[in-house]
Amino acid sequence: MDIGIVMNALRDPAGVPAHPVLFQLLMVVTWILHIAFVHLALGAAGLAIFAFHRRERGPHWARLSLALTKVAKVAVSLLIVLGVAPLLFTQVIYDPQWYVSNVLSGRWAIAFIFTLMIGYCAWFAFYYGNRPGAGRHIGIYAWLALALFCLDGLIMHALSYQALLPEQWLAWYAPGGAVDASGAKLHAIQWPRYLLMMSLGLPAVGAFLIAYAHYLGARSDRSAGYLDFAARLGERLARWGFAFCLVLMLIWQAVHPAASGLGAHPLGWLLVALLGTLAGSVQPLRRAHPYLPVAGGLILLTILALWREVIRIHHLAPLGYDIANYPVHIDWPTTFLFFSTLAGIGGLVGGFYLTLLYRAGRTSGLYSADTLVSRWGTSAVALLCLWIAVFLAYGIVIWVRNQFVGH
Ligand code: HEM
Incomplete structure (x- = not known):
């Protein structure tokens, strides 16, 4: 069986209403917005919990925990809303891959919605409970929420990654010749890619805190001591966060299949270089303008979004799938x-x-x-x-x- 023919046959017979490259562009651009808020949510949630457990060490930690609990609350709602657009665009040009991947892990695709709902409710419970004098047990809600958000990221990753491996679909659908229609497995996980995508939350919350301190510095009702504390913490987190992600990125570079040629592609190495540069230049960037680390992070995410797309093309083109020949009905x-x-x-x-x-x-x-x-x-x-x-x-x-x- 030629999997390329199968994929092309699975396309929507109605075709697409404009040139497919337009949808590809929109998919990449809207995914940048989605993942930016994923990183902010994960980073803010993680640091809010860390600060919550340090509240006895001083008022700055307690205040930071309250502030980041609110940031994560808003960021999760935005990541959900902003996830819809790339989801729609993926379904327009990569419908065969996306649907097959979802069906092969149907239970997980459905569990994604419920775990996200439970996770978000748990975060709200933490949000309402995280007041001065709150007991330690309130933190359990936050840990539960963060764990479920990480699980949701894993499901998203597996659905994206399985869509890149059509040669293996049949073996997953009917292992050893016996059909398994349960959808109960996540069949493929590329851990370095997943861990990198999630760990970018660390530098993201660092860059955010630097911008946050500058932004609120304009207000007379904010204590300069607290804002300085937030900016310094942000700088450290951004620096070490980018460095940590650089290590994960290098591991990811090493695990691309040799035949794909991805290990030698310049875009992957541009990401490596950018992560290294950002890790080494958080302080000068902050001095030049406190919003620059955020701008640097957004440039990084743009390259990452393009890199994901290059990876997808490298996996699917040799099998005969090319969005350029998707039927168009303008x-x-x-x-x-x-x-x-x-x-x-x-x-x-x-x-x-x-x-x-x-x-x-x-x-x-x-x-x-x-x-x-x-x-x-x-x-x-x-x-x-x-x-x-x-x-x-x-x-x-x-x-x-x-x-x-x-x-
Ligand atoms: C806490 C919740 C979520 C987390 C942590 C999360 C995280 C991620 C991550 C890490 C990726 C990249 C996976 C990879 O390339 O390996 C991703 C991709 C994606 N996410 Fe989310 N996500 C979440 C919720 C959502 C929601 C609610 C939607 C839709 C409404 C969504 C839509 C997408 C789409 C469309 C992609 C790209 C799929 C592709 O191109 O193959 N995500 N997400």
């Missing part, structure tokens, strides 16, 4: 609606919210918007109304045409 109205939504709602409305939140958060006491922000707010509301009207009108027109015209 649908201009949908494409136009999508990009105008992205620019209008994402850019103008999202930009308004971000600017508002950024400025309000740096103000002590009551924040009042200046003329620019308040006009921006008015146009954002107007645009939102227009968008809802166009969205509904478009749907209604199509429904009427399908129901009453052309039969």
Whole structure:
């Protein structure tokens, strides 16, 4: 059996509504946002727990634990929302691989949702309990939540990795010739890749703390001592975190299959170099501008996202799967609606919210918007109304045409 023919036959016969490379690009870009919040959530949750157990050592630790508990709470909700977009784009161009992988580990794919729900609820229990004077037992909720988040990361990793190994699907589906339709196994885990993806939470929370201290430094109601403590801790975490990830990255480089040629690909080594550079330059970057370590981290994630895609292509192309020949049935109205939504709602409305939140958060006491922000707010509301009207009108027109015209 030629697995390339099987994969191509499993494609959606409806094809894709625009050039596949467009979806590939959107998949890479949106995954960067997803994984950035995965790292922030994991790093903030881990450090919130660590700080919680150190609260007796001084008020800064207690305060840091409270602050990071809130950061992790928000970051988890954002990682979930931002995970949807790459999920949809993966399903558009890599539907055969993604669905097969999910079916082969069906129980885990479903358990992913429930473990995430339980983990997030446990984090909320910790959030409500983590008050001055809280008992140590509250920490159990946090440990449970973090363990479940790590399990969810493992499930995500296995689903992604199994999708790269079509040659092994049949053996997983029918080991020794007997069909196993239970979906009860995670069939393939590449530990260095998984551990690297998760450990990036360490430098992420470090870089975040450096930016956090600078951001809140503008407020008169924040103690300079606490902010200095947070920035110093952030610097140490970022430096050692990048160094630790460098070791994991080198191990990952060593385990690529020899025939894939990935071990010699320049992009993987660029990641190695970038991790090394970041590990060595957190302090000068922080001095140049406290937001620069975050910017460096985002550049790293961009290369990582591209590297994941290069790895996928190297695994699938020799088997005869190439997204470039995915059947295309151009649908201009949908494409136009999508990009105008992205620019209008994402850019103008999202930009308004971000600017508002950024400025309000740096103000002590009551924040009042200046003329620019308040006009921006008015146009954002107007645009939102227009968008809802166009969205509904478009749907209604199509429904009427399908129901009453052309039969
Ligand atoms: C605590 C929860 C989560 C964690 C820790 C997590 C972590 C990860 C990690 C580590 C990867 C990279 C795996 C690899 O390349 O080896 C990944 C990929 C991905 N995640 Fe998440 N994730 C979480 C939740 C979600 C959710 C809720 C969604 C969707 C709504 C999602 C969608 C995705 C997608 C689409 C990919 C890329 C799949 C691919 O390209 O093959 N994730 N996630």
